Amino acid sequence: MTNRDLPPLIEFKNISLMRGERLCLKNINLVINQRQSLAILGPNGAGKSSLIKTITRELYPIFDPLGSSLRILGRGNWDVFELRSQLGIVSAEVLRQDISQTCQEAVLSGYFGSPYLRDAGLISPKMKTYAQDMMNLLEIDHLAERLTDEISSGEARRVVIARALVNNPQSLLLDEPTTNLDMKSAHQLRQLLSKISNLGTQIILVTHNLTDIIPEINRVVMLKDGSIFRDGAKIEIMTETNFSELFGFEVNLLNKAGFYYLY
Numbered sequence: 001m002t003n004r005d006l007p008p009l010i011e012f013k014n015i016s017l018m019r020g021e022r023l024c025l026k027n028i029n030l031v032i033n034q035r036q037s038l039a040i041l042g043p044n045g046a047g048k049s050s051l052i053k054t055i056t057r058e059l060y061p062i063f064d065p066l067g068s069s070l071r072i073l074g075r076g077n078w079d080v081f082e083l084r085s086q087l088g089i090v091s092a093e094v095l096r097q098d099i100s101q102t103c104q105e106a107v108l109s110g111y112f113g114s115p116y117l118r119d120a121g122l123i124s125p126k127m128k129t130y131a132q133d134m135m136n137l138l139e140i141d142h143l144a145e146r147l148t149d150e151i152s153s154g155e156a157r158r159v160v161i162a163r164a165l166v167n168n169p170q171s172l173l174l175d176e177p178t179t180n181l182d183m184k185s186a187h188q189l190r191q192l193l194s195k196i197s198n199l200g201t202q203i204i205l206v207t208h209n210l211t212d213i214i215p216e217i218n219r220v221v222m223l224k225d226g227s228i229f230r231d232g233a234k235i236e237i238m239t240e241t242n243f244s245e246l247f248g249f250e251v252n253l254l255n256k257a258g259f260y261y262l263y
């Protein structure tokens with residue numbers, strides 16, 4: 001089956017969203033095909049979190065009398081739990097610090113989409129082995145028995161990714177994955193994302209940091225003031241002119257070894 005035969009992973013048609021008195025998303029039209037990794041890039045306040053929360057059904061778009069729709073894998077209706085097993089959501093918020101649990105328990109809780117492992121008896125040996133495999137993949141197997149509030153931010157980010165991967169989702173939606181990480185941890189995390197992408201998981205990266213855009217991502221969508229400002233092939237979209245306009249000041253762009261940097 002080719003990509004063209006598959007329904008898009010995500011399809012926004014004329015989607016607008018209000019938060020309080022503010023129009024945060026304005027008439028968004030966006031198609032994200034299955035298997036196509038992409039980055040959604042925008043400055044603070046551009047609407048990135050609002051877009052993610054609309055996909056995950058935490059926020060609902062406004063009714064548009066001219067017709068609007070939000071489809072995921074061709075369907076308009078999704079149970080949140082079912083949706084999360086297709087689309088692994090990775091955000092720093094997922095790992096709650098008010099719950100005392102080991103890293104392994106946190107990863108296993110991903111099977112149930114719950115903040116902690118309520119009943120370890122529901123974990124079969126097969127589920128446990130797969131979770132261990134995901135911890136190996138993320139290079140956090142040595143942290144299995146450590147408490148999640150006793151690990152670094154970089155390690156916590158990897159726990160959240162392993163937790164999302166236990167459901168074998170076809171796509172990972174990552175919200176600002178390197179925020180608060182130092183240069184080395186951010187670099188290691190990007191290498192792991194490349195590895196996951198090369199193993200066949202679609203990466204949807206939402207960020208203000210263009211350095212997070214791993215070489216495996218070839219499409220970039222720029223979001224500005226709640227609207228899509230640019231959408232296309234990375235090589236065409238990642239230009240000094242576009243970034244200067246997106247961020248509102250003159251920037252210089254450097255492309256080195258497949259990564260981009262602003263200065």
Ligand SMILES: Nc1ncnc2c1ncn2[C@@H]1O[C@H](COP(=O)(O)OP(=O)(O)OP(=O)(O)O)[C@@H](O)[C@H]1O
Binds near residue numbers: 024049
């Ligand atoms: N709960 C809220 N109520 C009202 N307005 C909100 C709310 N949350 C965000 N906004 C506004 O919605 C707009 C988009 O915010 P959003 O958080 O989606 O942007 P963002 O691109 O994720 O920003 P950041 O990178 O700073 O997280 C902003 O103008 C913001 O002030």
